[in-house]
Amino acid sequence: MWREAIAHVLISEAELRARVQALGEAITADYRGRQPLFVVVLKGAMIFFADLVRTVDLPLIVDCLSVSSYGAGWVSSGVVHIQKDLDESIAGKDVLIIEDIIDTGLTLHHVLPHLAARHPADLKICVLLDKRARRRVALPIKYRGFELPDSFVVGYGLDYQGQYRNLPFIGALRPELLRREPPVSKG
Ligand code: IMP
Ligand code: MG
Numbered sequence: 001m002w003r004e005a006i007a008h009v010l011i012s013e014a015e016l017r018a019r020v021q022a023l024g025e026a027i028t029a030d031y032r033g034r035q036p037l038f039v040v041v042l043k044g045a046m047i048f049f050a051d052l053v054r055t056v057d058l059p060l061i062v063d064c065l066s067v068s069s070y071g072a073g074w075v076s077s078g079v080v081h082i083q084k085d086l087d088e089s090i091a092g093k094d095v096l097i098i099e100d101i102i103d104t105g106l107t108l109h110h111v112l113p114h115l116a117a118r119h120p121a122d123l124k125i126c127v128l129l130d131k132r133a134r135r136r137v138a139l140p141i142k143y144r145g146f147e148l149p150d151s152f153v154v155g156y157g158l159d160y161q162g163q164y165r166n167l168p169f170i171g172a173l174r175p176e177l178l179r180r181e182p183p184v185s186k187g
Contacts, residue, residue, distance in 0.1 A: 007175065031096075043157070102135070109139060130144050
């Protein structure tokens with residue numbers, strides 16, 4: 001059982017459900033009368049995204065972006081590679097980026113100008129988890145699910161070395177499972 005790899009649950013399924021519902025209601029109210037384009041940042045945000053869109057009562061459209069950041073250590077390097085770009089033009093659209101977690105902020109710091117250069121009408125960020133204490137660059141976050149302490153978390157889409165994305169809660173891995181060598185972020 002993957003659950004045995006978890007030292008403790010940080011955010012339960014019920015807490016996730018309630019917070020995602022509240023975010024969806026806020027987004028629904030803020031974008032009323034508009035058709036936002038939700039951009040899911042793969043792979044980590046896919047479960048959050050799937051739950052979130054079903055709480056939003058708007059004629060939204062979706063696209064996806066896949067990025068990798070390769071770090072020399074546990075911190076992302078800021079060297080971000082766009083592995084899969086958006087399919088459609090975002091010019092003139094109200095774009096809402098849906099991300100799983102913001103840690104140093106370097107990944108989105110790289111992605112934002114890349115999208116802004118395509119002249120969207122609006123460009124905002126919605127993130128489930130915010131490790132604010134570790135931020136290295138300022139980012140304008142419009143919607144935030146939870147603030148987290150500085151710890152490595154998995155579940156609800158987030159991975160460690162590709163695993164644990166399917167856990168239905170956010171948990172801290174047992175420390176003995178965190179290898180000494182740095183993980184490669186797979187988004
Ligand atoms: P940043 O560029 O440092 O903000 O990190 C962004 C990316 O690193 C996230 O989108 C995740 O893919 C990954 N990441 C950061 N912290 C965690 C964590 O605690 N668990 C799993 N992935 C993480
Ligand atoms: Mg991510």
